[in-house]
Amino acid sequence: MGYINNNIGYPKDLLASRAVIKRQNFALIPPDGLVKNIIPGFENCDITILATPKLGASFVDYLLTMYQGGQNLQGFGDDGIEVFAYVIEGEVSAKANEQTYHLQTGGYIYCPAGVKLYLQNLMPSSRLFLYKRRYNPISGYQTRVIANHIQHLERVNYENMDNVFIQDLLPKELGFDMNFHILTFLPGASHGYIETHVQEHGAYLLSGEGMYLLDNQWIPVKKDDYIFMGAYALQACYAVGQQPLSYIYSKDCHRDVEL
Incomplete structure (x- = not known):
């Protein structure tokens, strides 16, 4: 529902949304409602x-x-x-x-x-x-x-898993205080463990479907969804369905924590 899919006007059913907003923690923002x-x-x-x-x-x-x-x-x-x-x-x-x-x-x-x-x-x-x-x-x-x-980017196995691949879009140099990556999971693939870290992510799903763990809450996600993951938000995912789950995401890096 909304301008993205040109589905506007009077609703044909009850108003509902898959969006989940947990400020300072995480958010799932689907295209409906934008x-x-x-x-x-x-x-x-x-x-x-x-x-x-x-x-x-x-x-x-x-x-x-x-x-x-x-x-x-x-x-x-x-x-x-x-x-x-x-x-x-x-x-x-x-x-x-x-x-x-x-x-x-x-x-x-x-x-x-x-x-x-x-x-x-x-x-x-x-x-x-x-x-x-x-x-x-x-x-x-x-x-x-x-x-x-x-x-033109190398696609390498993510953390020694042969069904998960990562591409680094920017150089791993100290001049850059952030990077962008594309992470791709073949159907049935998952993270190797639940991640907990200080880095933030903003992720846009390019393809596929999955179940994403966000702060111990499993949430279904799919192509065109947007996910914000704040510092220390627990995170991991499984790819489900018939298409690879792929998303582009940002990560702050290469800097110590300022006090």
């Missing part, structure tokens, strides 16, 4: 704000649908703010530091703090996953613009 936001700079676009500091995240995630003529010529990002964009489906032109990148489904771009990202849609419609976060610099290290496609 609302449009108006954000300066985004033209001919529908954009939904997902995780924010109001939910408990140190970052902001967005779901962006760009239509014919959709663009952001004002620039996404700001001083001290790093940004990331992943093309869920479609084709866009991305510009950063006066260089233009052609991104298709599975393409992505990272811009360091202070480097604005400009976007133009090249299809009747394109859908993107956007991220921004205040960069935490350390002396002697820096970041750079990264533009790539997941087809």
Whole structure:
């Protein structure tokens, strides 16, 4: 129900939702129920704000649908703010530091703090996953613009399991205070253990179905769902159904805890 699936107007049944919101802990946000936001700079676009500091995240995630003529010529990002964009489906032109990148489904771009990202849609419609976060610099290290496609990334077994695979979208370098990964579970696969850690995640499900454990609560999830996992939220999943369960997610890393 809602603008994502163009199912609006009077309901034909009782109002209900699969959404689960536990502020400062975790959240499941399905596509049904998402609302449009108006954000300066985004033209001919529908954009939904997902995780924010109001939910408990140190970052902001967005779901962006760009239509014919959709663009952001004002620039996404700001001083001290790093940004990331992943093309869920479609084709866009991305510009950063006066260089233009052609991104298709599975393409992505990272811009360091202070480097604005400009976007133009090249299809009747394109859908993107956007991220921004205040960069935490350390002396002697820096970041750079990264533009790539997941087809060019190594897909390795996750923690010695031959039915779970991970791809690292950004370099494992100290200049980067975060990374993005794509984790893929073949049907029947699962995490090897229940994870408990200080890192936060914002995850968008790209395919499949599964059961996700969030703070000792098993919740069914599927393609196009969004999951926020806060610091120390217990987390693990099983892939169910006939398709691999795959999701892209962010992780803060490479920094000590500040007191």
